[in-house]
Amino acid sequence: MIHAMNWYGGWSMLLAAFGVGAIVGLGFWREEFMGGYGNWRRRMVRLGHIALAALGILNMVYGLAAIPVAGTWQAQGAGMGLLIGGVAMPLVCFLAAWRMGWRHGFVVPVCALAAAAVCVLMG
Numbered sequence: 001m002i003h004a005m006n007w008y009g010g011w012s013m014l015l016a017a018f019g020v021g022a023i024v025g026l027g028f029w030r031e032e033f034m035g036g037y038g039n040w041r042r043r044m045v046r047l048g049h050i051a052l053a054a055l056g057i058l059n060m061v062y063g064l065a066a067i068p069v070a071g072t073w074q075a076q077g078a079g080m081g082l083l084i085g086g087v088a089m090p091l092v093c094f095l096a097a098w099r100m101g102w103r104h105g106f107v108v109p110v111c112a113l114a115a116a117a118v119c120v121l122m123g
Helices: 004-025 040-064 073-098 100-122
Strands: none
Touching: 004 040, 004 073, 040 073, 040 100, 073 100
16 A cells, blocks of 8 residues: 555544435434425535545545656645545535534635645656
């Protein structure tokens, strides 16, 4: 494995996605759950759940990537950006579901993931 930090981080995010899905899935069958299907809170929880799974898988894929070469600044930047974005994106989603003002926090995971993509492309 080349990028072990992302490999283990990705699997941890995927496991967390399973747990979150199991917990919130207990109420999703009810039409009025969390204010209904189109409600802001319910949409943010769904987005946080899928962000955990998708960004976890992205981290796992990066964990197996040969480019950028491990040990370079591009690899370190990409790895950290993917981990920060993978944790921050669902966290901001869940916080925004709790209090709408947290929606301004999306700048953190978006910038981290964009920086990771740039580092990968440069590596």
